[in-house]
Amino acid sequence: MPIYEYECQQCEAVSGFLVMKKEDQKKIACLRCGSKKMSKVISRVTYHRSEGDRLNEFDTQKPPGEEFYKDSRNIGLWAKKRAKELGADLGPQFDEIVENARTGKILKKYGL
Ligand SMILES: [Zn+2]
Structure with missing residues (x-):
């Protein structure tokens, strides 16, 4: 499952999202504050x-x-x-x- 983590630029909360297609990326918003200023975090699981x-x-x-x-x-x-x-x-x-x-x-x- 392509689950990506995004960090909120506003409140720094990290939220995981399932991104199957490009359109999914537009729906990504912080689960804590709702901000759409999110930057991708490479999954920590691999590291x-x-x-x-x-x-x-x-x-x-x-x-x-x-x-x-x-x-x-x-x-x-x-x-x-x-x-x-x-x-x-x-x-x-x-x-x-x-x-x-x-x-x-x-x-x-x-x-x-
Ligand atoms: Zn936030």
């Missing part, structure tokens, strides 16, 4: 592994492929690992960006 496991799988010497960008949380993890390798302290702002990427907030930016 039950620890961050450490995921970090270990990344090869930062290779440019990430198309699949990689489909989950924006990968971008955050990748950036984090790369920064660690470079010994860079990117500060609290970077953490915020990574956190946004990890929670899927950046998906909207990429039009997904």
Whole structure:
């Protein structure tokens, strides 16, 4: 079943919706406040592994492929690992960006 999670931009509640066809997307509205400003969250079910496991799988010497960008949380993890390798302290702002990427907030930016 294609159930997608959407996060409300207004109250940040996450609601799951069954999306079978394009038209279904228009009906998506926050279950808590009714806002239609929703951005897609990639299902958490698929990502039950620890961050450490995921970090270990990344090869930062290779440019990430198309699949990689489909989950924006990968971008955050990748950036984090790369920064660690470079010994860079990117500060609290970077953490915020990574956190946004990890929670899927950046998906909207990429039009997904
Ligand atoms: Zn809401």
